Amino acid sequence: MTHPFFLTVAYAGGGFHGWQIQTSLRSGQGELWKALCAFDPEAPMPQGTGRTDAGVHARAQGVLIHTVRAWEPYRLLAALNAHLPKDIRVMQARPAPEGFFPRQHAVAKRYIYRLGLGPAEDPLMAPFRWHLHQAAPLDLAAMAEAVPPLLGTHDFTSFRNSECAAQTPVRTLHAIQLTPGDGCVDLIFEGSSFLMHQVRIMTGTLVEVGKGRRSPESMGAVLAAKDRSRAGLTAPPWGLCMEKVWYEARWGMSDPSPWGERD
Template structure:
């Protein structure tokens, strides 16, 4: 039986989603252990979008196979019981067809990056937003972001450790919302390169700080070099919001 679960988590204290050989602090392994503790079955959890250390999720999706069949609410409640000492929660459980794959069946992924743009330090949101002290010109950021829409070679916007063989990606939408001192950058696409969203955010922030000509984004794209783009925004402002199937 194949089960699909939707997960919310605070990534601050984890090494990231993926299980690591020399780390027992991954989100994947933590949930796998919780499933084993209630079912006695060792499962492999496959996720829709791997998140790095410190990145949060509001709607991560994963699937796993179990031999035994349980009522869906019992699976959700049992996993959550064994996760109660961690900042991870299973929101929903579904039975899916064996052809379903949380990664390869995905149609679109939605990320949101949260910035607080003020001089006074963040109190309540510390560790959940990137604080940028310099005033940001959001209109310049929006104009620069328009050049990233569509299909491009995004070599300038991927980490040096990115293992993807093809740097071509299509960005469906970038929306930048300002609400007082808060800025939300929402990006959606079918797939992303490693650190792509965080590098885009870091680059847009540099446009906002310096009020650079937004057309300069085209030059960054065509150079296809990581050092052409801006800094990599810190992980703790990034949220995987949801995945469409």
Template sequence: MKNYKMIIQYDGTRYSGWQAQKDTPDTIEGKIENVLTHLFEEPITITGSGRTDAGVHALGQVANFHALDMPCDTIHDYLNAHLPKDIAVCSVEEVPERFHSRLSAIGKTYLYRIHTSPVSDVFARKFYYDYQTPLDIARMRKAASYLIGTHDFKSFCANKRMKKSTVRRIDDIVITPSDSELVIAYTGNGFLMNMVRILTGTLIEVGDGRRDPDSIPDILAALDREAAGYTAPPQGLYLKEVYYD
């Protein structure tokens, strides 16, 4: 048996998220597993680096699977010939047996796109959060500075019954404005359920004046989801890259 690593891009608009589900065929994982099962003529299970939610996109999702020996080019070409056009496999390579797309990951970068122009871009509306309100970048950057480092991010986790540790490390938050758009890039060693979307909703509330930038330490200390801002919608979120040693 060989261990294969894939890098995958997808438009998550019409899917119920990454993870395969029994009650719907419309998941990214399910679509890829179905094609691989036909190729290898035996059931194939893939493991992703993380579960993106319904409507969330990926520029560099990573997944791996074990299967019989087959040229990587053959796997790559077959996948792209048979997958829906909103899913693309960028590369396939053989990796060591112990490689695990989730457990071997040491960090990730997510992007969140916010459209701030009063005029919507009708052709890109599925790929950003159409907020249409100017945001104070300086206030947002000050708030973001409090989030850098290792903290308990329980206030920014949608799973209120989470029993595992909610401590994570954020290495960088870069906020880049343009004439009509704001892009926030989050890099860290791992992210909790809806964490990036809750962080974004909180920073938006700082940017539009609803919250004070200096309120972030109190939100972290509260360890309470209700203390943080709202959950920004999924269509603005992209898994950009996953990092490995």
């Protein structure tokens, strides 16, 4: 008999070759499993909610683990963190109901892409923002104007990496918000799920709109083309972070999704 626990895991992605375990490269899943096996050698591999690319950060990677012995949640959290390196941490641990699987039961995710603006890159934020060196200010109004065609359920082939293994390119995008700050702007993407590099390609394309290299009105045609070459560059990974995941309400693992549970 094993004991299931649900963990909320955060990591700074710069030191990882993504979440998924690798044969010889460092990964979030691999580091967590190593820490768990340090005091529970029979524990199976932790299972995450979703993959993150090499260099992408996470504030709320949901992870299911099984332990051989029963644990008080805080003691389990402390034991795992004692064996983890400082660039990955378990932020919350709680018992999980039997039958809950984070990947299968996730219904929506929030990713934030952070852009740095201004004449010089902030050295304290450089690992977590894509700094745009520019002579003219980024046109945020034009970027916001380009957003509406992307919302809803569409074939996102134009914003999909050629190596994406998803069975279908159809996804539902609930919201994109642009939130300006002091020397920065956050692009907040919320959707049912995302294709490989989808958020990074959408970000790169919106940045081209903000720089005046393509018109806001062109976004609908880019989407309709179902052709990756019609979209913009793929933004670098270090500006992207998995911020929040909503799960089916029946499991009690998150607050209910604002958009319901299924497309």
